[in-house]
Amino acid sequence: MALPDLRSRARASARGRAKVGAFSLIEVMASSAILAVGMAAVLSLFSNLTQGYSHQRQQVQALHIAEATMEDLLLRYSDDIDLDVGTHSGPGYAFDGSPGGTFFATRWQVSTGVPIVGAREVLVTVTWTEQGVTKSSALRTVRT
Numbered sequence: 001m002a003l004p005d006l007r008s009r010a011r012a013s014a015r016g017r018a019k020v021g022a023f024s025l026i027e028v029m030a031s032s033a034i035l036a037v038g039m040a041a042v043l044s045l046f047s048n049l050t051q052g053y054s055h056q057r058q059q060v061q062a063l064h065i066a067e068a069t070m071e072d073l074l075l076r077y078s079d080d081i082d083l084d085v086g087t088h089s090g091p092g093y094a095f096d097g098s099p100g101g102t103f104f105a106t107r108w109q110v111s112t113g114v115p116i117v118g119a120r121e122v123l124v125t126v127t128w129t130e131q132g133v134t135k136s137s138a139l140r141t142v143r144t
Helices: 006-018 025-074
Strands: 086-093 104-111 120-130 133-143
Touching: 025 104, 025 120, 025 133
Parallel strands: none
Antiparallel strands: 086 104, 104 120, 120 133
8 A cells, every 4th residue: 555645735735725715914904994095085974964964953043043033023013122223132042042042142233224215124133153153144124
């Protein structure tokens, strides 16, 4: 009986292992770098979307406050002190729009420089600070 050749057997098993799929360290590092860049891009996009949503929410809230203030002024009698010519300050509002806060500030300006005799122009402005920058929304109407 002949003894098996150990060298040929070792070569055959080495060839068999070479066929097994495996990743090298360089391939793993390259794929990790590509994944990290992709994740950074997705996180940046998410951050921008969140900031955009917050800005839109604040702007809509300011317009709701301006509309409520304008409606209140339009329902008052024409000789009301808040409809005298000049600039008037209103109450502050919280972030959620509830009265009594300091996030939103309201003011309105009444002027008579409109082409209708006896009419007054009313400009309601709501201001707030967003990321250190003062923002505002305004509504304008003519009150007869």
